[in-house]
Amino acid sequence: MSERSDVGRLRKPSSLAGDAWRDLRRKPIFWISLALVLLVTAMAAAPGLFTSNDPTDCALSRQHAAPSGGALFGYDFQGCDTYARAVYGARASLLVGALSALFTGAIALLVGMLAGYFGGWVDAVLSRVIDIVLGIPLLLAAIVLLKRVSVDSATVRLTAVIFVLAVLGWTTAARVVRSSVISARQQDYVAAARMLGAGNGRIMWRHILPNTLAPAIVVLTIALGTFIAAEATLSFLGIGLREPTISWGIDINSGRVHMRESATPLVVPSTFLALTVLAFIMLGDAIRDAFDPKLR
Amino acid sequence: MFRFIVRRLLQMIVAFFGTTLIVYALMFAGQGDPIQALAGERPVTEAQRAYLTEKYHLDATGVGGFFYRYFDYLSNLLRGDLGESLTGRSIGDILAAAWPVTIKLALIAIAVAVIFGVTAGVLAGIRRASIFDNATLLLTLLVLGIPTIVLAPLAQYYLGVRWQLFPPTAGADPDFYALLLPGIVLGSLSLATALRLTRTSVAENLRADYVRTARSKGLPRRRVVSVHVLRNSLIPVITFLGVELGNLMSGAIITEGVFNIPGVGFNLFRGIRTEDGPLVVGIVSVLVVVYLVANLVVDILYAVLDPRIRYE
Numbered sequence: 001m002s003e004r005s006d007v008g009r010l011r012k013p014s015s016l017a018g019d020a021w022r023d024l025r026r027k028p029i030f031w032i033s034l035a036l037v038l039l040v041t042a043m044a045a046a047p048g049l050f051t052s053n054d055p056t057d058c059a060l061s062r063q064h065a066a067p068s069g070g071a072l073f074g075y076d077f078q079g080c081d082t083y084a085r086a087v088y089g090a091r092a093s094l095l096v097g098a099l100s101a102l103f104t105g106a107i108a109l110l111v112g113m114l115a116g117y118f119g120g121w122v123d124a125v126l127s128r129v130i131d132i133v134l135g136i137p138l139l140l141a142a143i144v145l146l147k148r149v150s151v152d153s154a155t156v157r158l159t160a161v162i163f164v165l166a167v168l169g170w171t172t173a174a175r176v177v178r179s180s181v182i183s184a185r186q187q188d189y190v191a192a193a194r195m196l197g198a199g200n201g202r203i204m205w206r207h208i209l210p211n212t213l214a215p216a217i218v219v220l221t222i223a224l225g226t227f228i229a230a231e232a233t234l235s236f237l238g239i240g241l242r243e244p245t246i247s248w249g250i251d252i253n254s255g256r257v258h259m260r261e262s263a264t265p266l267v268v269p270s271t272f273l274a275l276t277v278l279a280f281i282m283l284g285d286a287i288r289d290a291f292d293p294k295l296r
Numbered sequence: 297m298f299r300f301i302v303r304r305l306l307q308m309i310v311a312f313f314g315t316t317l318i319v320y321a322l323m324f325a326g327q328g329d330p331i332q333a334l335a336g337e338r339p340v341t342e343a344q345r346a347y348l349t350e351k352y353h354l355d356a357t358g359v360g361g362f363f364y365r366y367f368d369y370l371s372n373l374l375r376g377d378l379g380e381s382l383t384g385r386s387i388g389d390i391l392a393a394a395w396p397v398t399i400k401l402a403l404i405a406i407a408v409a410v411i412f413g414v415t416a417g418v419l420a421g422i423r424r425a426s427i428f429d430n431a432t433l434l435l436t437l438l439v440l441g442i443p444t445i446v447l448a449p450l451a452q453y454y455l456g457v458r459w460q461l462f463p464p465t466a467g468a469d470p471d472f473y474a475l476l477l478p479g480i481v482l483g484s485l486s487l488a489t490a491l492r493l494t495r496t497s498v499a500e501n502l503r504a505d506y507v508r509t510a511r512s513k514g515l516p517r518r519r520v521v522s523v524h525v526l527r528n529s530l531i532p533v534i535t536f537l538g539v540e541l542g543n544l545m546s547g548a549i550i551t552e553g554v555f556n557i558p559g560v561g562f563n564l565f566r567g568i569r570t571e572d573g574p575l576v577v578g579i580v581s582v583l584v585v586v587y588l589v590a591n592l593v594v595d596i597l598y599a600v601l602d603p604r605i606r607y608e
Binding site for chain 2: 128131132136137139140141143144145147148225229232233236237238239249252253255256259260263266267270273274277278281282285
């Protein structure tokens with residue numbers, strides 16, 4: 001009896017996800033980037049755990065002062081704790097990145113699903129829309145859109161940045177969803193479901209959607225990293241988030257201006273931003289490699 | 297081929313109207329008071345207001361008025377008349393002075409990408425899964441993942457200010473040496489992508505039948521790689537670099553701003569900083585057109601290089 005169940009377990013066909021997971025477990029890059037992502041997420045959720053200093057407690061008397069009393073990297077031009085500001089900056093970045101990725105994912109799933117499933121003129125129209133949006137350079141369009149937001153309220157600016165990134169950034173994910181919908185649509189189980197009398201909605205929701213989720217999540221993980229970079233770039237230019245919101249992009253810009261007097265206010269937020277973006281991109285890259293055997 | 301070009305041109309015209317309409321609608325339509333927005337924080341006199349209303353047909357309302365002004369903007373754009381910036385200089389003149397610098401910078405960036413990216417890509421493609429291959433893959437991932445707003449100031453600080461290997465800023469009328477560091481920073485992104493593309497397509501082509509034939513004819517490995525494989529592998533890389541040239545011209549905002557290079561991106565950077573609305577709109581409109589044309593040229597070039605590619 002026990003022998004037979006052993007054989008049964010050995011022969012159990014390993015799923016794609018199972019294979020991918022075994023592949024991922026052996027990769028140091030996966031663990032490093034996952035650890036970094038978790039660390040930044042913790043920082044965004046509870047910055048008080050990482051520093052006891054107040055990032056808005058600034059005094060010009062401490063301008064470019066040396067590290068002291070919990071301020072690991074000293075003080076910046078305005079006399080704010082450089083390290084505390086970098087820690088508190090994680091929240092805005094992750095909020096923008098995660099929400100933009102979420103909205104991007106929603107638009108991409110909807111458009112990709114409709115275009116891939118129905119084909120024909122629906123596909124033709126939606127694909128042209130994708131082409132046009134993809135043909136607009138992201139940074140330029142974001143500048144145009146955000147220049148119209150003249151309000152300085154922190155929530156309004158945050159919403160505007162998320163909206164702009166989502167509206168401009170969904171195209172790559174939509175293409176990925178569309179192509180995986182097209183390949184899933186031709187599978188036997190879809191034909192079987194249709195013959196059993198399932199309608200379009202049920203087939204899309206129950207049979208095709210689960211198959212498009214994995215590639216979509218991979219693209220969105222990478223997109224999350226690029227959205228964080230884009231938010232920082234826009235804030236750096238002065239049209240994204242603005243003071244009093246704490247953002248790495250703003251701090252990098254002010255650190256850059258005063259780099260000759262002291263470089264740490266430039267280097268610290270730069271390192272935080274670069275590591276966060278890298279972590280998401282490498283995580284997505286590792287998962288994609290694991291899920292796509294062709295690339296091995 | 298002819299049909300392909302015509303189709304592609306028609307597509308581009310649709311994209312041109314689509315994108316300019318979007319840019320226009322977002323910039324001008326529906327905002328509270330365009331005249332006040334034009335002037336920024338400064339007060340507007342009654343005479344100026346009447347003059348501007350007359351000049352831009354702002355009294356026409358509704359959909360008709362919107363399209364009237366849109367086509368006005370479009371025909372001005374096509375004639376190269378971009379209006380004046382808030383400082384009173386003609387935007388056309390500003391751009392005419394800025395283009396040569398930006399083109400120089402973009403060419404340096406492309407040269408960096410070709411020289412280092414393609415060479416390393418070929419080596420990595422030949423020795424797939426070697427230490428060199430894995431190291432370059434990791435390195436390109438790092439480069440692709442680090443945003444320009446991190447790379448440019450840090451390169452400026454360490455290589456320019458601290459170790460003084462390069463001039464930290466370029467200033468007016470920059471020479472080649474002053475543009476070298478910004479060119480490398482700007483080109484590093486394209487370098488990484490060019491490297492990955494070359495690597496994949498070299499590795500793919502090495503398995504092709506014609507390579508096996510060439511080898512079995514007894515050709516030396518060097519000739520097989522440099523003539524047979526390289527030629528076919530470079531097609532995607534050339535297209536990418538073409539698109540990238542368009543990207544670089546618009547993507548140089550940060551690099552030119554940080555290194556103080558008086559190019560197109562720098563003027564856009566300054567326009568955003570000084571809230572110079574007309575300057576920003578003018579430059580963005582031109583850059584969008586440049587970007588569209590670059591894409592068109594590359595697509596046609598692609599079809600010329602690879603006869604298998606046709607839109608049907």
